[in-house]
Amino acid sequence: MKKNKVNSLYIHIPFCESICDYCDFTKLQYFRIFAEPYLNKLKEELSSLVENKELETIYVGGGTPTSLEDDLFLELLETIKPYSHSVKEYTFECNPESLSLKKIKLLKDYGINRISIGVESTDDKVLKSINRHHTFNDVKKAINLLRENGISNINLDLILGLPNVTENMLKKDIKNILSLNPTHISCYSLTVHEHTVFSINEICPPTEEFAYSAYKMINEILCKNGYVHYEVSNWCKPNYQSKHNLTYWRNEQYYGAGLGASGYIEVIRYKNTTNLKEYLLGNNKKEEEIVGKKDLEEYQIMLNLRTNEGIDLDHFINIFNKDIYSSHKKVIDDYINQGYLKIENNHLLATFDGMMILDKITLDLFE
Ligand code: SF4
Numbered sequence: 001m002k003k004n005k006v007n008s009l010y011i012h013i014p015f016c017e018s019i020c021d022y023c024d025f026t027k028l029q030y031f032r033i034f035a036e037p038y039l040n041k042l043k044e045e046l047s048s049l050v051e052n053k054e055l056e057t058i059y060v061g062g063g064t065p066t067s068l069e070d071d072l073f074l075e076l077l078e079t080i081k082p083y084s085h086s087v088k089e090y091t092f093e094c095n096p097e098s099l100s101l102k103k104i105k106l107l108k109d110y111g112i113n114r115i116s117i118g119v120e121s122t123d124d125k126v127l128k129s130i131n132r133h134h135t136f137n138d139v140k141k142a143i144n145l146l147r148e149n150g151i152s153n154i155n156l157d158l159i160l161g162l163p164n165v166t167e168n169m170l171k172k173d174i175k176n177i178l179s180l181n182p183t184h185i186s187c188y189s190l191t192v193h194e195h196t197v198f199s200i201n202e203i204c205p206p207t208e209e210f211a212y213s214a215y216k217m218i219n220e221i222l223c224k225n226g227y228v229h230y231e232v233s234n235w236c237k238p239n240y241q242s243k244h245n246l247t248y249w250r251n252e253q254y255y256g257a258g259l260g261a262s263g264y265i266e267v268i269r270y271k272n273t274t275n276l277k278e279y280l281l282g283n284n285k286k287e288e289e290i291v292g293k294k295d296l297e298e299y300q301i302m303l304n305l306r307t308n309e310g311i312d313l314d315h316f317i318n319i320f321n322k323d324i325y326s327s328h329k330k331v332i333d334d335y336i337n338q339g340y341l342k343i344e345n346n347h348l349l350a351t352f353d354g355m356m357i358l359d360k361i362t363l364d365l366f367e
Contacts, residue, residue: 006265007056008247009083011042013065013076014276017098020120021130021201023157024193026260026274032065037280038259039072043079045257045284050083057089057244063118066098073103077110089114089243091155096138104149114242115146116155116186122176123125123169126162131197136176137218143180156182161190161206170214172256174221187218188233212356214230219352230308232355251296251303267291293320302362306351308350324348324365331364 015030015038016023023341058080068076075178083092092107093270099117107115121127122136141152146350149247160170189211192198196264206214219229231249234242247254256263260274273279291299297320304311319341324333325348332348335341340354340361354361 002226004310006052006253006255007054008244008252008254009055009058010244010254010256010258010261010263011046011058011067012079012256012272013060013258014038014063014064015067016062016064017067017095017130018133019131019143021197022162022203023061024191024196027063028276030064032069032072035068036277038276041280041282041284042076042108042258044282046079046083049257049263050255053083054086056087057091057247058084058087059091059093059244061091061093063093063119064093064095065092065097066103070100070102070106074106077106080291081110087111091116091120091242091244094142095134096142097134099142099145101145101149104145104151108149110161113151114153115151116157116184117142117191119177120159121158121162121165122173123165124300125316126165126169129164130162140180143182151299152183152274154182155184155186155242156180158185158187159190160187160218161211163203167214170343171221174218178221178225184234184236184242185222185227186234187215189215215356216352228308229286229352232306232358237255238355246307247306249303250309251300264291267296296320297322298362298366301356301365305348305350305358306355306363308349310344310347313343313346313348328365328367331367335361335364 012026014027015035016027018031019027019035032172060080065076066073090112092112093116095118095316119139120132124135127134146154156239158173158177190205192203192205213345222235223229226237228238229235230241253264255265256272258272259276259279262269264272267290269289269291270285271286271287298321299317301311313323313325316322332341333352336343340352340357342349342351350361
């Protein structure tokens with residue numbers, strides 16, 4: 001039922017120079033004494049995990065991979081090198097303040113051709129208030145340096161719904177981001193997670209009304225400026241979709257290595273431990289879920305509907321021997337009539353409004 005070949009690899013580097021007030025990712029304050037053994041264990045994990053050396057995408061995220069000191073950063077690049085010779089898209093996540101010229105030159109030398117920068121806000125006061133240690137000027141400088149050194153495929157991340165950020169301020173953020181002419185923009189709505197500073201300080205996430213109105217405003221501005229809204233929270237210039245992330249949304253398999261990383265191989269979705277001590281002892285795996293036929297179908301619906309590719313109805317029949325349109329005709333027709341879903345070229349797609357209520361739509365399609 002599944003393709004055997006795994007073409008994508010995610011690697012997690014959990015270290016950060018400082019911890020942002022909203023952050024719920026698997027992350028730790030950077031200390032060399034942790035980073036050195038971590039890289040050794042990562043090397044071991046990769047060699048036992050990655051069977052296909054002809055990978056198409058690699059994504060190194062975190063944490064902040066660029067928080068490693070130069071010699072350890074080089075060691076990381078060397079550790080990944082055996083898996084990177086055939087990749088078409090090789091992404092590193094970076095924070096503007098740790099992206100030095102030396103690191104950029106190394107990234108270029110080792111074939112990295114896409115950079116994702118955590119910008120989050122373009123207002124320096126807001127950045128300071130959430131414990132981010134860079135300014136908007138640092139972002140501009142980092143982008144110039146990347147371009148001067150031949151890396152021009154750049155994603156910028158923004159957060160929607162930070163405290164005290166009005167829709168007008170967000171509009172200014174978008175205009176500032178546009179002035180940098182990135183190939184890709186991600187904009188995620190703030191979630192307040194337990195045990196974060198935001199949660200302790202009782203910060204409220206944005207209301208549904210604010211998030212809807214802000215996403216609509218962002219979408220209008222970005223589409224007017226030639227960007228394609230290709231996933232709920234992602235826009236890109238034509239042909240600059242994240243190939244790696246499309247793997248997830250197409251429900252295809254991927255390797256995941258490193259602390260807290262997730263992977264999907266054959267019929268197993270797994271998640272690594274988030275406990276550094278356990279990871280360093282070699283006890284990587286924490287959870288495994290066997291994906292049965294029904295689960296696979298649900299993942300296919302839930303993930304495919306996130307993108308402007310939607311569900312390929314013929315492909316769905318080929319995989320599951322089931323015509324989802326016939327089996328859910330009433331539900332789908334109702335959503336089509338209300339303007340939340342549409343069918344184009346035999347693909348079932350969510351409209352912009354549909355993407356804003358995907359949880360509800362997917363639940364109805366699971367029944
Ligand atoms: S830099 Fe990224 S991973 Fe690190 S604390 Fe901030 S948001 Fe979390």
